[in-house]
Amino acid sequence: MAPLVDLDGVWGEPTSTLDWCEENYVVTPYIAEFWNTISNISMIIPPLLSLYYISMCKVERRFYWSCLAFLSVGLGSWCFHMTLLYEMQLLDELPMIWGSCVFLYAFYESNAKPKSHNYPLAAALLLYAVAVTFIYILTKDPIFHQAAYALQVFGLIFRGLYCVLINKQDFSAFLFVYSIVLYTAGFVLWVIDQSFCSQIRQARSDFPVPAVLQLHGWWHIFAGLGTHGHIMFSCHLRNQYLKRNPTVWLQGILPFVSLPVKKN
Template sequence: MFPPSFSEVTYLTFIKGKVHVFFFKVILTNIIIFLCSSPIGNTVSNLIMIIPPIFGAIQSVRDGLEKRYIASYLALTVVGMGSWCFHMTLKYEMQLLDELPMIYSCCIFVYCMFECFKMKNSVNYHLLFILVLFSLIVTTVYLKVKEPIFHQVMYGMLVFTLVLRSIYIVTWVYPWLRGLGYTSLGIFLMGFLLWNIDNIFCDSLRNFRKKVPPIIGVATQFHAWWHILTGLGSYLHILFSLYTRTLYLKYRPKVKFLFGIWPVILFEPLRKH
């Protein structure tokens, strides 16, 4: 058999390249479909509620911050891990591990916001009792009725309380914190809105995604966007609460951006003269 001519080699190389490009496009499309599918997207999107808060909790321990803020970061991590487990297994027990920590974490956020202007390491036992009792009542009722609307209403009440308290702080106490306060609230409420849209129009959105390319369908994965936005909004809310608290304690907090994109709070005690 004679060796192929230059033109034949060029032709074979061209065909081989076309095959490689074809298979690359197929593999890339499959990856996009895999990542954009509801179970995978809803699972992976929880990383924003797991990794950053863990680093926030570690930094809070190193900085010697009050335990309530360490608890805030860890509570957000628990929500993310519970949501990850639920969307990975779709089991009812894991759903409870997803939804009930949402109530508990918001109760911690409420406690932090209403204790921003108290003495360092002070404990408000009356408020703690009320929030613990609220959590127990919500848990007991939800386990009996198993009605998602009840959970959403209770969660919405806590969020509404946080909104009112945040508005009070940026309006009457620290007006220069409006940027951080309103950004955290805006992102969180946008996620909350998308979550409810997804709950109401779930079937319609699913049918729509079947008719459009996967890369477009990802934009309508509102439940995944809910995870991302509520994770970012909750994280920013912790920063807002922590900034308010350390400012009251006469520290000098500053918001810095790691790698120019991710916000963290750094502070140092006021120097004594």
């Protein structure tokens, strides 16, 4: 049974401004939050696979950058939850801001002309990321970071609804629902984990498989799958606009986008 108190490990006392609901160093002294760490595999494997598959489709570079941004969040989050050190916390949280700027650029340019570049949008997103980074490092206020990230998520949701309901672009209904439902499910679990930590810790001590109640780990899994779904939705939407006839296929529970191979 998982204890209700935190233990000591090789990384020492946490220096991060956040310490999540998982008890520290319960599974191994080498990983502060074991389940919160390994659950980041859902933000590491999907972007690696995506980079491999989209490289065969020769999509625009913005989608390579989206996968790399997604991967950086997964690796940063792994390091943060493994150590609970402030430097590793920044390695997790700042890529969330910068990576979301990449997602926003790719998504808002879904119906742009081929080979075009929206420099004003890129400059605005760069300014936003720099400003959030500067303010957050000065204030060290997690609420500020969460609000700045939430604003970006709302921007992605607004753009998705605009494309589907108002602009009526051709889109994949499966990818749209996949990304929205999974990310929302993850967010709900994150809120529950934040709001009822003491009750959840007590429940874990009495539960036969306490790992099942590691809700922040489930947030990683669902948010990772939802983010992967969004990148694929954005890629599909863009290539549908370019009339490249994209198709969606599944590898297990992961959807991917493929394009017809051009014949010589």
